[in-house]
Amino acid sequence: MPTRSISPNLALDELVARRKAEGATILHMGFGESRLPVFAPLVTALTAGADRNAYGPVAGGFAVRDAVAGYFTRRRLPTEAAHTVLAPGSKPLLMALQHVLPGDVLLPAPSWVTYAPQAKLVGKQVFGVPIPVECGGVPDPAALRETIAKARAGGRDPRILILNLPDNPTGTFATAGLIGELCEIAAAEDLIVLSDEIYRDILHVPGADLVSPAELIPDRTIVLTGLSKSLALGGWRIGAARFPNTEWGERVRDDVLAVASEIWSTLAGPMQAVAEYVYAEPPEVVARRNADTRLHAAVAKAVYEVMVEAGADCRPPTGGFYVYPDFEPVRAELAGRGITDSESLQRLLLERHDIAVLGAGHFGDDPRALRFRAATSMLYGDTEEQRATALYADDPLALPHIREQLLFLADGLAKFVGGSGGR
Template sequence: MTPATPAPSPNLALNQLVDERRARGESLVHLAFGEARLPLLPQLGERLAAGAAHTAYGPVAGGPAVREAVAGYFTRRRLPTTADRVVVAPGSKPLLMALQLAVPGDVVLPSPAWNTYAPQARYAGKRVIGVPVPAECGGVPDPAALRTALRTARAAGADPRLLVLTLPDNPTGTLAPPALVRELAALAREEDLLIVADEIYRDIVHDPDRTPFLSPAEAAPERTVVTSGLSKTLGLGGWRIGVARFPEGDTGDRLRDGVLAAASELWSTLAGPMQHVAAYAYAEPPEVTARIRAAARLHGAVARSVHRIAVDAGATCRPPTAGFYVYPDFEPLRARLAARGITGSASLAAALLDDSGLVVLAGHLLGDDPHALRFKAATSLLYGDQEQQAAALAADDPTRLPHLAGQLDRIAAAFARLAA
């Protein structure tokens, strides 16, 4: 039998679809792509220009300056780090793929989860073991369900070795509390699982004073790799800057060396000009930290507004506390929606697009139950062009700006049609 042709990443495919349809003059509200739409911080552009002369390959792991800066970033977050524990790459996605190649065995994922984890595992020849998330948050599997899933998977011949945790979470916009992270870290030790902590949204906690962050690398330092990057905090997705922190000891050495071996064949090194940008950004000068704080306030304000709209329309939805996503569940409207032929996430997303021009990422594309009435909405796509983005960053209440308020009104009308 000829194997099925792999499909493109659904969020990237939807983003391209939106661009094409907008080019034809269609008016769409795009909520299907997790890009931080922020104006470029001028100092970043200056560092990029200053680094343009760095045209040599350099070390696979990255040069000393950028690795020292990244080590300092992690150290300031209660994760003491030396430069030899750091690898930089063209985005965190290649690092996550390299980890899949470097770690034997199968992969445990929360369900739902970011839509790239499972395809990467399958490209690496691994089985994917999906485990439902707890009621209070996403990004991590429910501990009791995880124990059961591990037993069932091993009885069926699987070999779970790698546990992926996303803190804060894409797609739910929530953060697992410290007690839950500690419980999962203890379970990982008990079951001899390595942990990948995807912390690319770590600096986008909306209210850090009320939402404490505990990294799995604090709770299980000997078995946790942390990945991150600059695409979400500083809106540099297209510049492709990712980082990984490896644990001390033999396990960390083995994982780092495996990733570097893969990197040497896949991407060689992070481009020199981008290393120049990353060294500056990860040193966290005042203008960078001020931009990140302003962006977190903006993301929080708009995500909370979309959350209120969803709840007012009759959905249930975890309150967003980080990142720029909401993940509403329209199960309370199932009978009403079924009468219109809407019986799962695919038909729900199609109805929103066809009836209201609203583009969302259906839950089944994130490993969720296809029959569930859930989808991801990426609220960071509502900020407008660069001039409008700058105004939103500076506003006391960005949701009152005309361009943003108009988008929110369209979302409210679309959700209201579902409830009608």
């Protein structure tokens, strides 16, 4: 049996935690977590649901599924409770779908570190397709057509297209036009679309809109979401999926529930109480989510500017809380110091300048590329008090603790590119 290792983002997070425990000062931007305090009413909902100690339905109780259905319906995706499933995070739902859906997998390159390993764990082949220059999260349409044709000519059967809107790792989202082109290809080539929209509620420009593939090809799109990113509940593990209102959609949902019944049984009752409250979207939840988004947008923009100043090409972030700089313009300078690919870029940036990021190779990108993902959400403070202050500050960039971390980043990158020694 082949040796397996834990996901690279989790491994890096554990490494940084160990080094910090040993006394190291590290700017940790390698883990995709929203480092913000828990919204107090969610603790109240969790406590109120603490007596829900029965297993209950595998899909989740009717009330929470109805709340999730309302959430999707308000986003132009009419949904009934019967077409939703709750789970301990969106990751197990994705894994269950890999088990029950036939065919190989088409992925944007780069894309989130978990998509490809999940597919390989169930014996599927993964085909990476480059993303468009202007944004991430979706494959370039022309390259997608070419990849499908080559895969089928080689005897493979690509049937699943995974999209991430907005995406991890580039922190951008695709235009309606691009989504439309991809949906046309999916329909013509008989692809099933898994639309991972866990960052959907973190769009940086107020009033910005995102078109879901489920609006355009509802009969062949399954949508996934969760609360780990938009409300900083990663450790609470709350995810949900929306299935098509068709005979096929019901069959896939039933198959996912069969897998769920043997793995996680159901989402924990207290977490269902939280999800029911959040997905109903009362005004206070919307206000808190909007406050999170304002902070994410401000800090991501500042980090983007630092990357560009350091000599990198970088897409301006428009959603989520990541930037994905490319240091190809300074390859010659970096090569003279042994930095020739994403692995050495990640490793030496940490070893020499105490900056933790995740290299491009982990995302299915070209391992020779001088790119990495930086999670800007890790810069809000080291204490709950600092993070709360950042969340509600009129100008979070003026706060001393955030300003200091941005200066730490800028100074470290300047020395890294310029050839100065470590700290």
